[in-house]
Amino acid sequence: MAPFVRRARPKYAAAPLSPACLHTLRVPGKFAARLAGGEAGAAVEVLLVSPLGKVWRAELRRAGSGGGPWQLGGGWAEFAAAHGVGAGWSVVFRVERRGVATVRVFDAAGCLARFCTPHAGVAAGKSRPRFIRVLHTDDFEKMKIPDEFVQEHLTGTYPSSQKAMIFSPLGKFWHVDLNRDQPGMLLGDGWARFLTAHNLSEGNILVFRYEENMVFTVEAFTQNGCLKEYGAAAADMTDDPIGQPSTVPQPADKELGVSPVKKKRKTRNGNTSLVVYHKKPNCSPNSVKKAVSQKKLVSTMPHRSFTKRITSYDLTSLFVVKGLFCSSVGLSGACEITLKMSTDNKRSWPVWFNIANTYGYIKGPGWKRFCRENKLEQGDCCTFSVIETTVWHVTIVSS
CATH class of the missing domain: 2.40.330.10 (DNA-binding pseudobarrel domain)
Known part of the structure; x- marks a missing residue:
């Protein structure tokens, strides 16, 4: 079955904001071009739709004499002040149509900021809980979920749930162990494989949306804040349910024991959690022979x-x-x-x-x-x- 890759609207994540960004926010050219709708002028008026539903006017312009980087000003500072956005906070923009973007605001803890009263005439529809995280080297093996997020949204589920399920930008499900770290929670075993498979490294920005029952949807952004793009080839990398083969082509025998990322083996235990076995370099002849045997067994099993x-x-x-x-x-x-x-x-x-x-x-x-x-x-x-x-x-x- 062909892998399913979600196509999202253009987005830009600015995380975290410096004091200077509260007055003028630099915007990547790729995102600015989509928001401006291809207008070639040095300045374009855009509309920002706040979490309260109110529409704010801002100016998207080029710095300097019109040849510099794109910046958001002329109304952006007022927007930030009105929503209590401070240094260390984060914002995520999504282009709705030409010249219009919605804005999500995250506080200094990384949690989605809550605002009390929607703008008049705007329905206060349910917004799923979210948190944002900028990856650092300490997050490569285990990543901490913000304490405030855990206390507000997950305490009713944990500790009965020992695993989280992540729906990735590739349209695949990944199972990750949950490790308790008083008073918070860590994404543990399985998390490093998720990062490797999605080519995520220091400086990448992740936005987690909590669905329910320990299921999260994750969006990934590059270091400059643009939404990270994945092709169909990348979508073949998956952490499939145990006991079920993935759609990833099986490696040649001579490659066995070389790459721990590409040489995944998937199997299912009594539940629905995942275990992924990595082949290590310099395998003994017996382990290589065993791996070849396992590969032949998996290749004969139907995709389930x-x-x-x-x-x-x-x-x-x-x-x-x-x-x-x-x-x-x-x-x-x-x-x-x-x-x-x-x-x-x-x-x-x-x-x-x-x-x-x-x-x-x-x-x-x-x-x-x-x-x-x-x-x-x-x-x-x-x-x-x-x-x-x-x-x-x-x-x-x-x-």
Whole structure:
């Protein structure tokens, strides 16, 4: 199945802000060009939509005589002051359309700043919790989640949850161990592999959005604040469920034991957490022989999970499953499939499955009840992992 790479709107993360940035904020040329809509003038008026829904006018201009770097001024200082933005805070801009950007504000602790009263006439819709982090060398093995974020959003889940699930910019799910560090929490085993696979290093900026049940969506930004781009080739790198092969092409035998990043082995334990085994350099002949044997075994196993973005047709009519996937997991006719949330094995939803000419499909009241009780909406991403032919675990990430 072709890897799914999310295409996001242009964004710019300024983190953390220096005192000078509170008056004039330098903006990368790539982002400025998208916000300005290609206007070639030395100065362009733009609209900033605040977290309160109010619209502020600001000037996007080139420094110096018009040939310098792009800067945000002429209203930006007033915007920052009105929202209490100070040195050490962070902001993330998202282009909505030509000349218009929404702004998210993060406090000095890295948590999404809360504002009490929306602008008149603007609905105070639910905003999922977020925090921002600039990567430092201390974060490469373990990364601390802000204490304020843990206390407000995660204390009800932890310590019962020992793992977090990260939905990455590549459209893949990664499992990371949670280590308690009083009074906060650390992302531990699995985190370093996530950074390596996504080519993240010191100075990169990460924005975490908390979905629920210890599931996070992560956006990655380059050192200059622009949204990091990943191609289809990068999307093949995945931390697939244990016991299920990834879509990554298997390496040649002569490469075994050379690269710990490319030589991942995935297996599933009794739950749905992930364990990734790295091959180390200078492997003994016996370990290389064993790795070759494991590679042959994995290559014969069918791919047992897939990710799909939910459409209105999926919700109102039937949910289509590719015929090749159906045959690979042993589905050849009408049957009942039990759906379970990967984070909660106590509840289950029996759904009706059947086979058409070239595809399989799920439909009926059981499927609609699953969608309704899990608040599944158009645009949400679902990963279906086959535990047994008729038992599937589902992970949902809201759009």
